[in-house]
Amino acid sequence: MTEQRDPHGREGSGPDGQASDAAAPVPETTVWQQLTSFRGNSSRGTDIALGAVGFALLLAIWSGLVVFEVVPKQYLASPQAVVVRLWELLTKYDFLDDIWISIYRVWFAFFLSAIVAIPLGILMSSFRIVNGLTEPIIDFIRYLPVPALVPLTVIWLGIGEASKIALLWMGTFFQLVLLIADDARRVPREYVEVGMTVGAKPSQVLRHIILPAMLPSMVDNLRITLGWCWTYLIIAEIVASDSGIGYVIWSARRYVKTPEVMAGILAIGIIGFLTDQFIRWLHRRAFAYLR
Amino acid sequence: MNNDRFIVIDRVSKEFGAHGKSAAVRVIDDVSMKIGRGEFIVFLGPSGCGKTTLMRIVGGLEAASCGQVRLDGATVTGPDRKKGMVFQSYSSFPWLDVIGNIRFGMRFRDDISAAEKERLAQYYLELVGLRGFEGYRVNRISGGMRQRLAIARTLAAGPDVLLMDEPFGALDAQNREFLQEQLVGIQKSEQKTVIFVTHDVEEAIFLADRIMLFSARPARVLQEIRVGDHIGTQRPLAVKSTQAFFALRNSILDVTRRLALQTEKIMLQGGMFPA
Ligand SMILES: Nc1ncnc2c1ncn2[C@@H]1O[C@H](COP(=O)(O)OP(=O)(O)O)[C@@H](O)[C@H]1O
Numbered sequence: 001m002t003e004q005r006d007p008h009g010r011e012g013s014g015p016d017g018q019a020s021d022a023a024a025p026v027p028e029t030t031v032w033q034q035l036t037s038f039r040g041n042s043s044r045g046t047d048i049a050l051g052a053v054g055f056a057l058l059l060a061i062w063s064g065l066v067v068f069e070v071v072p073k074q075y076l077a078s079p080q081a082v083v084v085r086l087w088e089l090l091t092k093y094d095f096l097d098d099i100w101i102s103i104y105r106v107w108f109a110f111f112l113s114a115i116v117a118i119p120l121g122i123l124m125s126s127f128r129i130v131n132g133l134t135e136p137i138i139d140f141i142r143y144l145p146v147p148a149l150v151p152l153t154v155i156w157l158g159i160g161e162a163s164k165i166a167l168l169w170m171g172t173f174f175q176l177v178l179l180i181a182d183d184a185r186r187v188p189r190e191y192v193e194v195g196m197t198v199g200a201k202p203s204q205v206l207r208h209i210i211l212p213a214m215l216p217s218m219v220d221n222l223r224i225t226l227g228w229c230w231t232y233l234i235i236a237e238i239v240a241s242d243s244g245i246g247y248v249i250w251s252a253r254r255y256v257k258t259p260e261v262m263a264g265i266l267a268i269g270i271i272g273f274l275t276d277q278f279i280r281w282l283h284r285r286a287f288a289y290l291r
Numbered sequence: 292m293n294n295d296r297f298i299v300i301d302r303v304s305k306e307f308g309a310h311g312k313s314a315a316v317r318v319i320d321d322v323s324m325k326i327g328r329g330e331f332i333v334f335l336g337p338s339g340c341g342k343t344t345l346m347r348i349v350g351g352l353e354a355a356s357c358g359q360v361r362l363d364g365a366t367v368t369g370p371d372r373k374k375g376m377v378f379q380s381y382s383s384f385p386w387l388d389v390i391g392n393i394r395f396g397m398r399f400r401d402d403i404s405a406a407e408k409e410r411l412a413q414y415y416l417e418l419v420g421l422r423g424f425e426g427y428r429v430n431r432i433s434g435g436m437r438q439r440l441a442i443a444r445t446l447a448a449g450p451d452v453l454l455m456d457e458p459f460g461a462l463d464a465q466n467r468e469f470l471q472e473q474l475v476g477i478q479k480s481e482q483k484t485v486i487f488v489t490h491d492v493e494e495a496i497f498l499a500d501r502i503m504l505f506s507a508r509p510a511r512v513l514q515e516i517r518v519g520d521h522i523g524t525q526r527p528l529a530v531k532s533t534q535a536f537f538a539l540r541n542s543i544l545d546v547t548r549r550l551a552l553q554t555e556k557i558m559l560q561g562g563m564f565p566a
């Protein structure tokens with residue numbers, strides 16, 4: 001359509017103009033309107049951009065607090081100081097070794113947790129006797145705060161690797177097993193009955209129907225539980241350790257080396273964030289059929 | 292051979308257990324019937340009357356409180372691939388593609404070779420008109436296609452009887468009619484015994500050799516209607532606009548309407564249907 005202007009310079013036709021034969025145009029919405037509409041659509045691009053903006057704001061506020069000395073310097077280091085300190089730790093003080101030992105502890109304990117929780121959770125959902133025997137115990141232990149278990153693990157296992165792995169395991173296993181049992185229970189009854197009416201035995205229903213059907217939500221729960229592992233790791237490393245990120249943070253605290261404390265925290269944040277994003281990416285790739 | 296008593300429902304009752312303060316609910320009340328091999332039976336009755344429950348008992352997915360079901364002379368004790376089930380909701384597996392879902396129906400069969408399984412998978416794919424969609428993900432095909440897929444998967448398991456629980460209930464009118472027509476064709480060519488549950492009177496008449504009309508809960512058989520006596524055994528779509536079809540529909544609707552008005556006693560004196 002060519003644009004027409006009337007002699008008075010008004011755009012388009014006036015209220016008494018002829019009806020246009022073109023369809024009514026969709027009213028334009030601004031980017032702002034799209035972003036703020038209630039439960040509006042989102043796209044991957046804008047989500048990433050918004051996330052970056054959020055981080056930038058946080059950095060700005062943080063810098064502001066330091067630059068204008070709202071908080072005294074010895075309590076809050078500037079972002080630059082933290083990054084510089086992190087770099088020094090990595091290059092001069094073997095901080096990478098501490099990072100590796102922490103990652104190893106988290107993943108090893110998490111692996112031990114998952115390898116028991118997955119089969120037990122599935123059995124709990126499948127057999128009443130298993131559920132009846134284990135659920136009350138698990139529910140009880142689940143409510144014990146992990147720090148309260150530290151003295152016991154130290155008495156039993158000393159301050160070596162075993163006590164830290166045990167602590168992480170106890171912190172995650174009892175939560176994870178209930179989440180897994182729930183994932184298995186939420187598999188639609190029709191799926192299971194389809195299996196039985198095409199001649200699958202219970203073990204075959206478990207393997208070929210329940211497992212694939214629950215897998216997406218199980219991976220999500222594993223991802224979330226892995227995050228909890230980091231919380232318990234720091235507790236374990238603060239109380240009884242001579243290595244690991246938690247140990248570094250706690251030692252730095254003693255001399256009020258705020259930049260170093262914050263560098264340690266930053267390192268955990270980065271590792272957690274990257275791991276989480278990686279698992280989400282795997283989830284999107286592996287379970288593309290959900291969308 | 293038990294050809295005219297292929298499936299026998301023998302004085303089946305069902306109560307759902309009392310738990311807590313709620314008393315036991317009787318859902319099926321002393322129902323008996325015989326179903327012949329290759330027959331197309333429709334369970335027709337108001338929602339909530341117990342049709343699904345009775346079908347699940349036939350399929351071995353639910354145990355009767357009283358009485359028993361026999362399939363080809365053997366008492367039904369649990370589900371197996373001889374009693375195929377097509378559910379009301381979409382029951383295909385989203386992690387498999389279309390052909391994968393059909394193959395799943397044969398996965399646990401050891402009576403046929405792998406080559407024969409592959410041949411059958413292609414055959415059923417063709418039969419339900421999904422050729423060209425074999426690689427599609429289940430949630431990329433329409434509701435009607437998913438129910439056709441469920442039918443193909445169920446047939447692939449080689450069942451003696453096909454149990455279908457309002458399989459077209461979630462479809463729009465056009466799709467529904469299309470699938471009804473296809474199902475009539477498939478049932479004729481495969482010569483399967485079918486029990487089909489619906490609360491839609493026209494669907495029941497179009498599909499059935501015999502309609503079992505159930506009362507409101509607890510389900511009892513109110514009336515047995517030999518549809519062939521009214522509209523013949525051939526079922527082109529056009530049969531839906533014949534006088535005989537309308538007459539039968541109206542008389543059934545009449546019954547169900549009165550049913551809804553809780554005047555069952557009048558009904559039971561019989562003589563509802565012109566011969
Ligand atoms: N597992 C169950 N436990 C208790 N009540 C049930 C159960 N399944 C079905 N019912 C009840 O039995 C009645 C019949 O259900 P159903 O067989 O699904 O009816 P229909 O298929 O004819 O609509 C309903 O009132 C329903 O609430």
Ligand SMILES: [Mg+2]
Pocket residue numbers: 339342343344456457
């Ligand atoms: Mg039902």
